Amino acid sequence: MRPFDEVVAEHGAVVLRVCRAMLPVAEADDAWSETFLSAMRAYPDLRPDSNVRGWLTTIAHRKAIDQIRGRNRRPWPVDPLPIDGVPQGKGEAGADERALAALDRAGVVNELQAALDGLAPKQRGAVVYHYLAELPYAEVGELLGTSEAAARRSAADGIARLRTTMRGTPR
Template sequence: MQSEYDEDPGVRWMRAWQAGDEGAFDALVEAYSPQVYALLTRFLGQRANREDLVQEVFLRVVRARERYEPSARFSTFLFRIAYNISVNETQRGIAREAGRVELGGDANARSSRTLAEFEDTRAEAPGAELERDDVVREVRAAIARLPENQRMALLLAKYEELPYSEIGEVLGTSEKAVKSMVHRARESLRESLAALLEEEEA
């Protein structure tokens, strides 16, 4: 069946793989795994299991092999899977932390640990100035505090340059709702990073 997305490289590889070309799947993983890894890192922070989650995303692609029908660019399909997995991962994390708190852990442990995952960037920016590291840490922590859908909408718009209509496909919502999410996300960031923004403006 022909579709308007047939020119998308991801869709082409998926079609080829469905037709029996096993190498096409390797090409998909080669082309898209860095994007998925980067999105998961921006969304979840520096978690140790990001590679497992990338594997989980592609495992779902494997399971969808027979019934896949392109209704958007392949990356949109992939980001939707990644978003669902990330939200599940966040929920599991919250459940784990709740269990720890019940067993006598610190009630603030979850939020501080989550932010620490976003803040630990030294390994990724070797040689960067300490001051710059602080700014990066603060910006990442502010993004981490955004609600999940606003955070994903902002990340997809800013770093994947996805149009709002496609972000709507990923989040399962309308283009208008995405516009509102991005607007609110930027508003929250402008508030929480007010001091940094003033410095930047100066």
């Protein structure tokens, strides 16, 4: 197994770009750090044949969602309200999606990032993970909890939507 430092050297830049595409800049740095700390903890158990970039992107995806949730100090709205102070289990399956939808518009550095913010969560994920992290659609689908075909469709829809948004923006 390679020293973990080599993994950071090889994939650090692309993971930071993924974080920056999913989060405002200040939060992207935190997500990067959290991603590599988690990855380092689990690294000795990583199977030798694993796709390391895909593995790191998956962790970064989870950390981006954590960042977005942590941003809202109040209870996450999709969690069932506690009854008599007893929490009623975790949010349902769509919670991640809604967390991504809650990306705030603060800290947006340019119009294309603003346009990215306007995408549906799965479209945004599919565009970023396929075109920026260069993962194949099969892995993007796995990461987003959908099929390969659905991931491919989300990316195409996302690109189409970005194009429309950008056209509508005066240059």
